[in-house]
Amino acid sequence: MFSKLVIVVVVIVVAATTTAAPQQYRPIPPPYQSSGRFIPILVDEREGPDALGNYRFNFETGNGIRRDEQGAPRGPKGAVVSQGGWSFTFPDGTPAVFSFVADEGGYRVESPLLPTPPPLPPHAIAQIEKARRESGGRPSYQ
Template sequence: MQLVILACLAAVAVAAPQQYHYYDRPDYRHIAILRDEREDRGDGNFRYEFETENGIQVNAVGTPGSKGQSNIQGFYSFPLDDGTVAQVSYIADEFGFRAESPLIPTPHPLPAHAIEQIRIAEEQRRQGIVWD
């Protein structure tokens, strides 16, 4: 009976899920932080900057917003595989999150005839014309 219990415990131990850590990967390499500066004034104003040895940079400044939110303005950049550096600037405030970067896709511009149709429709709305 003791042998059966021991065999069951051994089976449970072997079947237990194994934990996987990203640093267990063979391609894992520790990246050193070259600079890490943080300031929190305790009144909703803060700033932080950091830079890593592989070229990642982050910078942000925060202030209290008019509607109780934190307004944050900053940027982050990182190296791409082709050797160029990607940079994204952003603002987050009561109007939402807005990011700017050449990497962010933009919609194609409207053709001239579509812009003209929109102008005509707006003019008709101003004149009170209503379509069913």
């Protein structure tokens, strides 16, 4: 009796999976489709990197976006030092201009749009100076 039940269940499962309606083919739209307007590339200049590691690029789009960068190996280990910037205009018409330097001091960006911390209060500056005098100018972790 149990084997008949198993056979009936298997037949039902097979019948249900083979008689299912075929799936309709619907092409998936590519992710690069855009409903926005076409923005042309006005300038696209690229050089390198050459055998020494020097490079330079510059581009500008039809909606006012600009980006430029140049870099070259520097120092005893040949680390690439680069500098450049970018600019664009916010929808409200505000211009955004950024410049950067990447060297042994790290990556530093400058722009009037970047937030700056408030100045330290006088008592904090006094504490820092006191600690510096007491440590003889040495960092506190030594």
